[in-house]
Amino acid sequence: MAERQKILASIENDFPQWYQDILEKAQLADNGPVRGTMVMRPYSYAMWEGMQSAMDARIKATGAENVYLPLFIPQSYLEREAEHVEGFSPELAVVTHAGGKELTEPVVVRPTSETLFGEVMAKWIQSHRDLPMLLNQWANVVRWEMRPRVFLRTTEFLWQEGHTAHATREDAANYARRIHLDVYKDFLENVLAIPVLPGFKTASERFAGAINTMTCEAMMGDGKALQMATSHELGQNFANAFGITFSDTDGAAQTAWTTSWGSSTRMMGGLIMSHGDDAGLVLPPRIAPHQVVVIVVKDDERTIEAARTIVADLTAAGVRAKLDDRTQTGFGRRATEWELKGVPVRVEVGPRDLDAEQITFARRDQGGKQQLPLAEVATRLPALLDEIQADMFAAAQKRLDERTKHVSTIEEAREAAQTGFAVIDWAVLGEAGEKELNKDAITVRCLQTRDGNMPDPHNPETDLVAIVARAY
Template identity: 45%
Template structure:
């Protein structure tokens, strides 16, 4: 029984030495995705799709619990429809793919491949809404979006087509829309922190960084292991900026006609990219147990004479774990050594491994191996489910605490602009500083350091007295950082 050389399948660079290459190797070698024939596009493999299914199912349940329904939208949007909200669409124009032919024939009006669905959805909503009785309208779409990312592509993080959900709601009042924005941001925070084990900073985007066409944008920003920020999810208050051009109106209880108030919000598969970058190590992926497609992998270790006995016990253990609601898988392949299997499942990031051999059966015990710490723990066979659940809970908690410590380590408080520049040129991370709210200062900082205002935290406590750039009185506490 021979195995492929370890060098051919394992991660060959250290995360701390070549982060970009490490990330690419994890995506490809852990079997999450592969490159498509067209630049900027990727093929999602079953293991990667299974992680997306975990994220999708969690969100879908929460959306339905809060009164949202799923719908479907076509991918093509006529150019004339886009011109109804020119300012909004202008923000996407450089990234749009256009369809101009059907076979060899020109189709006349150009059709855009959906970069986002506001204009399409709202032209339809205007037909559905006429009375206050039709409100609120709360619809979510699970689909893909297409944006021409040709220069700086990165699997899951920046691709020309990506899976996401985009929610669109219509309300009778501004206050209802505001409540919706924060409800959704809370659902996102729960997913990101409690399930993906990634701490996030919540707050507002600056006017420069907000969604085009929104009154304001709320965001959750995460910090990756290389000191770059990643926008994890956004929820936008659109005000009446779309309802007026698209004539989304309703007759209220007062028998008068009113323009509606709207929100939109979304997260994408870049959350998988965040999971990889935050939790992975030099061995490969580490997937938080709550979203892991396989939570426990059972590996039988045997010689030929013990094969039937050990494989039988491994199958029993796997069945018992699955019946207890733990996602377990037995790797009973004969063509690979147990050591090769250990390396493969470590690379795939399965949170917990159970080793079972003839000696373990004699002692009526099992050996657990944690993926996060690689710690080995021996326990009685009778306590299999109890110990597995406790260890999975401990791993989930440990991953969050480790990620929180990393985030805290990337937080700095420069008191001068020189310190801010030095931070960005050094470790990166979030630079917490005062901002006068002038876009001129924001643009200068971006031009000179590459750092954006990633988020203005909801909690503005401890705001410095002066703007870090111009020295004028500060009006906002802002987190600056370079980002993906």
């Protein structure tokens, strides 16, 4: 353990420094040359590609199609929806000069694209037959952060943002809810192995211009909350501002109801902080760039060839396997490197193991070493990866359960939020209590039903509980 602490700060004693050490030592990201920007290194970008692929498939399964809209937005577009521009005003990056000349109208580098989608939807939608219009884009956005932290809050970040238009409020609400549960919650829990609490944001925490915001909140290793994804019912606010209208079945003009929803590279930070330990990253198999790394212990032809065969057999079995035959680098150093990078299973291949017709392997989530017959590697490791995925989710759920406390007073909520989540009746807390907790940097992360579900958007229940916590 002493050796590991030289590599990383203690996760228990200095969580912020541990996080920064992980970014550097696991070769995930660097700071960019402009304050608040980041450089994603190949290993973290491979994780993002995995997230993008899994999310994109789920999004398309709901009927949405991918598009791409411009990076620059005329400033006048944002000003059409007053609440929206007011909500983003401090974070906007505005271009006033280009091509050596002052622009006749300043343009904003997109902080989000509601206004652009509003403009194109008004042009593309004419009839009820054009609805629902379900669009998504993968893009970068810029929000000028005052207190940046790589992956969690950066001036520029990567994300997906969905935008839809519907004939009725009910259809819009149903679709936003479907995205939130069938796409976001399903992905976060079944791919990233992070249990989340789905719920509504309070009025003070809603997205600028929305009539309802849904969120997936997760508990990090230090007990703080992280907002992992959000979905918004925008009502008719943007439709009115941009003239998104359609003719109904009787030929009468109607105003559309719109939604927007997004998730970002913030999920990378959540992945790190949800599962990491004092030895580094711990990656769920379904998102790990390399699910199994096969390490050659000794530089001899027989061992190298056996390791290559194992990698080929695992690959044929659908496992993302990587060969590490860098025998010019010491075995211990290489093993520590892959442990730091969180590879779910490490397989060691050496002459003695081959003589015994076996391999030695280690699970990253549990530690320790075990042996496995060489002939069974390709058949048993895929099942082991599924077991690791399930065990990691169970461990994260256990932490969430153990560090969530049901309380009955505002003072008890304040105390519980120092180490985890507090659950308190919304009728007891209310907007006044929410403001009181805000003074201590404690926020209502979401409102839920008493059984832990998301309220019904068509008939929000009054008997709700508030999830209260400190947050990133």
